[in-house]
Amino acid sequence: MTLRAAVDSPATGRPRTPYRRRLLGRRLPVLLGAALVLALLGPFGTFADLTLAQRLAYWIGLIGLGGLAFELLTLAAARRLRDRPEAWRALLAGVTLAVAAPMTMAVALLERSLRGKDMLHPLGLAELFVYVVLITLLVSAIPVWLELRDRGLLAGPTPPPAPDNAPVPPAERPEPAFLARLPARLGRDLLALEMEDHYVRAHTAEGSDLILMRLRDAIAELAGLDGMQVHRSHWVAAAAVAGVERKPDGKLVLVLRNGRRVPVSRSHAAAVREAGWTEKTGP
Incomplete structure (x- = not known):
């Protein structure tokens, strides 16, 4: 659940690492790991109502669907980072809410068909929406942090000041x-x-x-x-x-x-x- 730009370049707001490496090395392992942890813990009553195999299918399906929706939305929205890298907070917030809305409906339909719970009413949907947003934030926290750092959008530690007699790197020397x-x-x-x-x-x-x-x-x-x-x-x-x-x-x-x-x-x-x-x- 991270961002992908159309052009991979080292400029601010654009990723330095190729997309395939970010996908296979960051996104998929975190998504799979999160689904396995949720299947083992069985939160929101899934532990008591579902078998381990059912919980695996339940959580892998939901996390995978949410991750796909997050990816498609950020793929479309990340182009704006090339021109306005400072807008990444608003972009992430918008994508998270946009993903949570359809996922809330998907969870409500799944709960009614799988466990017989009717959440298709305003109060039930509001409760599910909070849970979906919370899980989305928890699952995407590490990949999003890595992605933002890869794009140069997170300030790193301030290097100590160089001594007056320190050699100037060739790239910084004026012609x-x-x-x-x-x-x-x-x-x-x-x-x-x-x-x-x-x-x-x-x-x-x-x-x-x-x-x-x-x-x-x-x-x-x-x-x-x-x-x-x-x-x-x-x-x-x-x-x-x-x-x-x-x-x-x-x-x-x-x-x-x-x-x-x-x-x-x-x-x-x-x-x-x-x-x-x-x-x-x-x-």
């Missing part, structure tokens, strides 16, 4: 300002920067282009992107380094993913080694 300067045809996979007179040549996996600005200003706009200046005229992204070559005079040359080679000045060689780039074996 470096420099990347907005790149032409769309070059994409955002920045490999290296190279100073050319008053320009900076930006090298990406898709090609290169000149941008009118100083190299130091471009590097400042790359704050947050893993990389470093390796020469007075070159900056390299860490993810771009495929390997390192050593010249006979001991100087280092970085080999990038696109095959480009970038010299490392002696003043930056220690930082390159500290970053572990010299451990890369080559393209």
